Amino acid sequence: MLGSLRSIVQEVNTARDLTTALGIIVRRVRDVMNTKVCSVYLRDKQTGNYVLMATEGLNQDAVGQVHLAPGEGLVGNVATREEPINLEHAEAHPAFQYFPATGEERFSAFLGTPIIHHRNVLGVLVVQQTERRRFDEGEEAFLVTLSAQLAGVIAHAEATGALANMGQQRNEAKFTGLAASPGVAIGRAHIVAPPANLATVPFACTMDVEGELNLFHQALAAARDEIRDVGERLKNDLNKEERALFDAYISMLDDNSIAVEVCERIRQQLTASRAWAEVMLEHVRRFEAMSDSYFRERAADVRDLGARVLMHLRQQEQSLREYPDNTILIGEELTASVLADVPREKLAGLVSIKGSANSHVSIIARAMGVPAVMGAQELPWEQVDGVDLVVDGYRGELHINPSVELKRRYDAIVEEERELARNLDHLAKLPCETADGHRIRLWVNTGLMADVVRSLERGAEGVGLYRTEVPFLLRDRFPSEEEQREIYREQLQAFAPRPVTMRTLDIGGDKALSYFPIEETNPFLGWRGIRVTLDHPEIFLAQVRAMMKASLGLDNLRIMLPMISGVGELEAARKLVDRAYCELVDEGYAIQRPPLGIMIEVPSAVYQARELAKRVDFMSVGSNDLTQYLLAVDRNNSRVAGIYHSFHPAVLQALLQVVTAGHETSTKVGICGELAGDPGGALLLVAMGYDVLSMNATNLLRVKAALREVNKSDLDRLLQQVLKMESPEQIEAKLYEYLQDLGIGGLVQPQQAEASSNI
Structure with missing residues (x-):
């Protein structure tokens, strides 16, 4: 069976x-x-x-x-x-x-x-x-x-x-993924597929049959010449059997039956690459189904040959293709290099079948202000090349072939967002304080220089989280100490004299370096964050030295340690930071010792918050990771992402416990997760007593607008009501109702307003 x-x-x-x-x-x-x-x-x-x-x-x-x-x-x-x-x-x-x-x-x-x-x-x-x-x-x-x-x-x-027969019948379809970068994009899909993977060639039709036939024959000839050249160069290094493989490849490319099959499908208006992929995959399956082991093993040769011809086809297609206005890139796993190929003025949105809300591409999308959805696993992405598409980066939804009515609704959302942004611009230079004078510091989360201008334009008072792993992700090797110093100096200078909190290298989990692979069965509970850098002090020391050198004469650096789970890790890291500082002083650098803080993002740190607070200058809650660890939910897994909820009563109780423990030891406590950038969440955090809220620059003015409309004493009463509630849905509805009563319900992002109105 x-x-x-x-x-x-x-x-x-x-x-x-x-x-x-x-x-x-x-x-x-x-x-x-x-x-x-x-x-x-x-x-x-x-x-x-x-x-x-x-x-x-x-x-x-x-x-x-x-x-x-x-x-x-x-x-x-x-x-x-x-x-x-x-x-x-x-x-x-x-x-x-x-x-x-x-x-x-x-x-x-x-x-x-x-x-x-x-x-x-x-x-x-x-x-x-x-x-x-x-x-x-x-x-x-x-x-x-x-x-x-x-x-x-x-x-x-x-x-x-x-999505079938899209040329004749355009059916509307909806798919869901993970909301990775907020906003709405309305445009046309552009598929980005690996250049030599037969299984990921998009389904696409053509009206230019003769052009596609010529393209196919050119690719076939180019692959044939390439294989002959390689075989000729290596003939003295190969034995008889290996040379025979090159002859077999040439023979297959000369096989008229394969070419006839492909040409027949092209005449049925399939593109050359799709027709070739379909025919070759059918041959691969035939070989794989054979009982003789020798022939079964030849399936790999057929697949390799198919990939070689496909590479030439895709190169020719790519050279002929132009990006339309409002391009929405879709791929199995988008990369930064793919984004770089598209002119910024033409890029409207991103959709990735794999990936997470914290992936490298997601971070770049948020920095660029491009709406994005990741982890859209159910989307048959090979079928949607060239179709009209709406990317809802608020809800993590995709609408293929949207109706006129649906487009009208999303156009209205886009216009509302623009109008709201215009109405909030005047707040950038005003302080963030409640109506009764309670002052709150609003900082930003950054990772790229592209974040800097938007952050300062919106009145950011500092950086609560600078993701130092981004420069590491952009390279194919570890950046040198001097390269890091130059990068960090740019960030510190841009915000000076405002404080900049630099998190030490936080890799592992869903943030892997191609040149330093970490393969684990359960990466989120494995070797990540401070655990990696404590095991590699040479990486940690070089980074901390680079940070301190970059702060010379500016003195606005704060160093933050990620993923601390106990006092032992903190003490070990502190010794390395002290060592780096002493080395630089001995070398003649006139630098001040920067404040040292930790991120609270695992449950053990919540329960040891008092002991940890005594040993640091500040603490900052990473509410994204803390929520997923408290709820045992991988928020990057679309199957269970719906269970992940920042307003879960257990999460709010943990947040309150942390800030209480910090203040009892006179330690400043901030928060740098998504909850801080939510207007309703910000109200609760201020009521709890958080000193700093750090968020994406996009949300900064929304949060400031909400906080300037309320009294701190009223927020204290709101918090007491919320803490008695038993479900996140109840809490979210209560917050939305509160904002509505104040006349500022429009500050809530669309997906939250809709969810709350349905409760």
Whole structure:
């Protein structure tokens, strides 16, 4: 059964469309389980009914004709109960409903299992048998397992189907990912695919058939010449068998049957690269399915050859392609170099299938003010090249082929944002204080020089978090001490005399250096942050020395240690900082010892906050990581990101505990996570007593506007009410209501307002 399970899933995964996938499922399941009938019912998104979409054993004429409402018939009951129904005599069940069109009166035994994806019942998988018998436990377990495994495949196939035949019928479709950079982008998709990966070539059509045929033949000739040249250069270094491989490659490229297949698909208006990829992948699968091990191993050669020709095709295509206005880049994993290829005035938004809200590209997107969605795993991205698209960087949503009405709604959001920004500009030079005179310092989080101008324009009073890992991510090696000094000096000079808090190198987790790979089963609980740099004091010392040298004559540096989990790590790091300072003094640098602080971002630090506060000059809560560790939720995993909530009562209690412990030891406490940049969250943090709120420059004026409208005494009462609440949804709704009553509900970002209004 396990082998059959794998085989079915693999076969379904290779299906080109939903109809083919469903046909494979019903045929293979019927054969494997040796039943008379296997059928798949899928939920119609518009009506909510379950429709017979494929069958082996029932009348084919019934496909697409039989509809059951949730709770109607046995299939409808499987869907509403969200669990299997296993009956030896289906007709005797009170929910049984007979549909003459199916011809199912011959079958008594019934087993139906729900197909569930992300808590939504997509459909029902059914097997039936003539004789009266109950399907045994093994059969039921097999069908349940298969349904669970196929759920994602069917969801993807449905999505792909929704985008099929885009030239003739433009279906609107919605997908979700992780909100990585706020804002709304309305534009046209531009797919960025790895240049030599056959499996990621976008589905694309062409009207210029002759041009694509010429492109294909040129690429074929270029690959043939390249292989001949390489074989000729290496012929003296290769044995007979290895030389034969080059001859085999040339022979395959000369094989007219492959070229004919590709040209035929191009004449059907597929682009050359897509046609080549489809044909070569089919050949790869044929080789992989062969029983002879020698031929199975040749599949890798076919794949390699396909990649070589594809490389030439993509190079020629890229040289001919221009970026349109309002380009929205979409790729499996976008990189900084890809962003650099697009003129800034044409780049409207970013979408990455992989990646997280804290990935390198996300940080750059926020610095550039470009709306972005990461981790859009369900998006069939190969299918959307050139289509109209809306990127909602607030909610983490993507709308393919948006309707006129949807575009109108998003245009209104964009205009509201512009109007709000214009109305808030005058606040930049005003102090951040409540209506009754309580002063709060608003700082910014930075990582690139691009952040500096926007931060100062918006009245930032300092830097609460400078991500020093960004310069490391931009290189293919560790930057030298002098290179780091120059980078840090720019940042310190730009903000002087305002304080700049530089976090020591924070890599690991989802921030990996290509030249210093960290591969772990559970990276967020592994070797990251201070743990890496304490194990590599040479990296830590060079960085701290560079920071201190950069501060010479400015004296606005503050050093912050990430991921501290206990007193021992803090003491070890402090000794290294002291050592670097003493070395520089001995070398003749007239520098002041900078204040040393820590980030509170793991639960153990919350419970030791008092002991840690006694040993540092300041503390800053990293609320993003602290929230995910407290809730045991990887916020970069789209499957569970919905559980991540900064307003969770446990998170608020932890934040209150930290600031209380800090103030009891006369230690200043700040916060530099996303919660600080949320107007509602800022109200609670000020009520708790946080001294500094640090955020992205984009949110700075929103937060200042909210705080200038309230009284500190009123916030204290609001906090007491919130601390008695038991769910984050309640708390968020309360904050939105509070802001609405003050007449400043417009400061809340769109996705928060909508969520709160639905509670």
